[in-house]
Amino acid sequence: MPNDIKVIESEYDVVVVGGGTAGPMAAIKAKERNPDARVLLLDKAHVKRSGAISMGMDGLNNAVVPGYATPEQYTKEITIANDGIVNQATVYAYAKHSFTTIEQLDRWGVKFEKDANGDYAMRKVHHMGTYVLPMPEGHDVKKVLYRQLKRARVEITNRIVATRLLTAADGSVNGVMGFDSRTAEFHVIRAKAVVLACGAAGRLGLPASGYLMGTYENPTNAGDGYAMAYHAGAELANLECYQINPLIKDYNGPACAYVTGPLGGYTANNRGERFIECDYWSGQMMLEFYQELQSGNGPVFLKLDHLAEETIQTIETILHGNERPSRGQFHAGRGTDYRHRMVEMHISEIGFCSGHSASGVYVNERAETTVPGLYSAGDMAAVPHNYMLGAFVYGWFAGVNAAERAAAIDFAPIDAEQVEREKARIFAPLLREHGLPPLQVEYKLRRFVNDYLQPPKVTRKYEIALERFAEIREDLQQLKAADAHELMRCAEVAAILDCAEMAARASLFRTESRWGLYHLRVDHPERNDAEWFCHAHLKKGADGRMSHLKRPVEPYIVPIAEQEKDAYDRLRLNPTTAARAVATA
Amino acid sequence: MAFQPRSIAQYSEAAVTVDLDKCIAHKGCTVCIDVCPMDILDIDPATGKAYMKRDECWYCLPCQKDCPTGAIQVAIPYLLR
Numbered sequence: 001m002p003n004d005i006k007v008i009e010s011e012y013d014v015v016v017v018g019g020g021t022a023g024p025m026a027a028i029k030a031k032e033r034n035p036d037a038r039v040l041l042l043d044k045a046h047v048k049r050s051g052a053i054s055m056g057m058d059g060l061n062n063a064v065v066p067g068y069a070t071p072e073q074y075t076k077e078i079t080i081a082n083d084g085i086v087n088q089a090t091v092y093a094y095a096k097h098s099f100t101t102i103e104q105l106d107r108w109g110v111k112f113e114k115d116a117n118g119d120y121a122m123r124k125v126h127h128m129g130t131y132v133l134p135m136p137e138g139h140d141v142k143k144v145l146y147r148q149l150k151r152a153r154v155e156i157t158n159r160i161v162a163t164r165l166l167t168a169a170d171g172s173v174n175g176v177m178g179f180d181s182r183t184a185e186f187h188v189i190r191a192k193a194v195v196l197a198c199g200a201a202g203r204l205g206l207p208a209s210g211y212l213m214g215t216y217e218n219p220t221n222a223g224d225g226y227a228m229a230y231h232a233g234a235e236l237a238n239l240e241c242y243q244i245n246p247l248i249k250d251y252n253g254p255a256c257a258y259v260t261g262p263l264g265g266y267t268a269n270n271r272g273e274r275f276i277e278c279d280y281w282s283g284q285m286m287l288e289f290y291q292e293l294q295s296g297n298g299p300v301f302l303k304l305d306h307l308a309e310e311t312i313q314t315i316e317t318i319l320h321g322n323e324r325p326s327r328g329q330f331h332a333g334r335g336t337d338y339r340h341r342m343v344e345m346h347i348s349e350i351g352f353c354s355g356h357s358a359s360g361v362y363v364n365e366r367a368e369t370t371v372p373g374l375y376s377a378g379d380m381a382a383v384p385h386n387y388m389l390g391a392f393v394y395g396w397f398a399g400v401n402a403a404e405r406a407a408a409i410d411f412a413p414i415d416a417e418q419v420e421r422e423k424a425r426i427f428a429p430l431l432r433e434h435g436l437p438p439l440q441v442e443y444k445l446r447r448f449v450n451d452y453l454q455p456p457k458v459t460r461k462y463e464i465a466l467e468r469f470a471e472i473r474e475d476l477q478q479l480k481a482a483d484a485h486e487l488m489r490c491a492e493v494a495a496i497l498d499c500a501e502m503a504a505r506a507s508l509f510r511t512e513s514r515w516g517l518y519h520l521r522v523d524h525p526e527r528n529d530a531e532w533f534c535h536a537h538l539k540k541g542a543d544g545r546m547s548h549l550k551r552p553v554e555p556y557i558v559p560i561a562e563q564e565k566d567a568y569d570r571l572r573l574n575p576t577t578a579a580r581a582v583a584t585a
Numbered sequence: 586m587a588f589q590p591r592s593i594a595q596y597s598e599a600a601v602t603v604d605l606d607k608c609i610a611h612k613g614c615t616v617c618i619d620v621c622p623m624d625i626l627d628i629d630p631a632t633g634k635a636y637m638k639r640d641e642c643w644y645c646l647p648c649q650k651d652c653p654t655g656a657i658q659v660a661i662p663y664l665l666r
Contacts (some may be wrong), residue, residue, distance in 0.1 A: 044620050045621070045623070045624065046620055046621075046622070048619070048620055048647075048648040049621075049622060049645075049651070050622055051618040051622075053637050054645055054647055055645055055646060055647065055650070056623055093642065158619075159624065181624060182624070209664050209665050210664060211662055211664040211665055212641070213641050213642065213643050213662075214643075214662070214664065215643070218622055218643060218645070219622075219623060219641070219643050220622045220623060224656040240629065250665045251665060252665075313632050324645070325646050325650075326644040326645070326646055326659060326661060329660070329661055329666070330661050330666075332666075333661060434590040435591070439641075485624060488624075518656070520641070
């Protein structure tokens with residue numbers, strides 16, 4: 001082990017890892033709850049422009065606004081959209097705090113669309129209720145958050161890659177380890193409570209373009225949080241419920257039916273015909289999308305060419321100025337003008353993300369994981385379909401509860417052996433004279449993810465994937481980094497591998513099909529409520545290997561009537577022979 | 586002599602390009618370098634100006650939008666174009 005690695009030790013009451021959406025809210029609310037607490041916000045990039053909303057967001061996808069929806073209606077909608085496998089307490093807690101959070105963001109200066117009376121201009125996109133609130137000027141969200149972080153006097157450290165959590169003798173989390181991606185200094189940070197808000201595992205599958213960083217998610221969100229939570233002993237929930245999104249082909253950004261839908265746009269097949277009733281992303285919607293893509297009616301498009309000129313101009317202003325502003329340039333390069341041509345769409349590679357589906361680190365309605373002292377929020381925390389507003393709400397919960405824990409306990413002593421072990425693991429690639437380049441190892445790993453894990457899921461392919469992943473695990477011992485930046489890519493490929501193995505094992509465990517395309521197992525094609533109406537959790541076992549357990553679905557707070565349960569299974573319009581053939585293949 | 590390991594450098598066209606007349610990095614500005622989520626920009630020691638150092642661009646645009654002098658241009662990476 002190199003002795004010239006500089007070690008920087010520090011101590012905070014609360015450490016929040018990840019400065020995107022949930023993280024800043026957690027840090028601000030921790031500080032509000034206890035102004036004396038020392039709160040650190042740690043980011044792998046720079047908090048000013050980090051995370052999924054680095055360039056802003058064009059709307060709230062799940063706003064529960066009085067007069068349009070009740071928390072009970074929203075909880076029901078998400079329960080049905082997620083095939084019943086929901087801890088309703090978490091969804092309900094979100095829904096009840098949704099409007100309070102919108103008002104908080106509004107007071108801070110986030111701009112939401114309002115009508116002539118000053119009321120929020122709500123739009124219907126979901127199958128059942130009305131939950132979409134546009135933010136045509138949502139490009140300032142990060143600036144607003146940054147101003148509040150400064151005002152709350154949260155300490156910020158940028159360019160630190162968190163790699164492992166420290167655990168005390170009683171199993172609770174008592175710190176964070178990581179390194180500086182520019183100087184390679186090693187950081188050991190003691191903490192009384194840690195909030196993980198590291199985003200989705202967005203670098204799991206390889207985009208069809210073959211370009212490593214051509215991902216839907218901000219590629220900084222490599223799954224570090226999932227890996228850290230796993231190694232700290234936390235339970236992860238329903239990882240087999242993958243994130244797969246309908247995206248603009250090659251560009252891999254959202255086509256944004258949520259923005260265009262209320263203005264008259266829709267998802268169409270090659271004949272320009274609508275084939276799904278509702279463009280809200282769910283596993284069932286993705287299955288219909290996949291079937292259309294595979295049939296003679298494919299590919300699938302976003303259709304806008306029937307809209308009026310002024311409507312198209314509005315759409316261009318919103319879509320080319322907020323979440324992914326390079327989109328206009330992409331369309332121009334391909335000669336796609338919304339007025340004359342439909343936008344070609346494709347199905348994305350797989351990822352984990354509870355913001356869009358349900359795959360995440362288990363949390364309860366207080367944002368607590370199963371490990372004391374460890375909280376989680378945002379895309380990586382398992383509150384189904386939580387989106388950006390859910391990240392803010394659970395960031396809020398995590399911040400308050402972490403601050404309360406920190407006020408009540410003392411620092412637990414650090415285990416020097418954990419520190420030495422992590423230091424050796426992290427810095428090894430810098431010491432090798434020759435070895436494998438991290439991006440090449442990542443490419444091969446993610447190609448295997450596509451080859452073997454992309455649904456429809458085939459058992460034998462998943463078993464082969466586990467063999468290939470074991471070989472890549474050997475390859476990690478040969479990684480070579482020329483500098484601190486490449487060391488970051490080495491650390492990430494290890495996290496991606498952990499996520500890939502978790503995806504494979506979680507999928508093999510649940511021997512049924514559920515959530516439409518997200519968990520379509522060809523050799524277990526039926527939904528089996530008798531055995532699998534439950535959460536499937538994964539955690540690190542006593543032997544250091546991945547272990548699985550079934551957790552019963554918590555009693556519903558909001559009952560679902562029998563005839564409502566399959567509302568999301570009735571999304572297809574005019575089913576075609578071709579699509580049915582694929583479904584039974 | 587046994588077989589010796591060697592590495593090969595591959596080259597890419599930089600998606601992010603810099604107008605050297607407008608860039609003020611030589612005066613201490615590091616805005617684009619700071620805001621890049623992927624940390625792929627740096628200062629070219631030869632010119633003192635910003636440049637794209639690594640082929641890991643997410644074409645997200647903070648560098649272009651936040652540059653105080655309009656010196657940065659982000660193209661869609663060739664593989665996606």
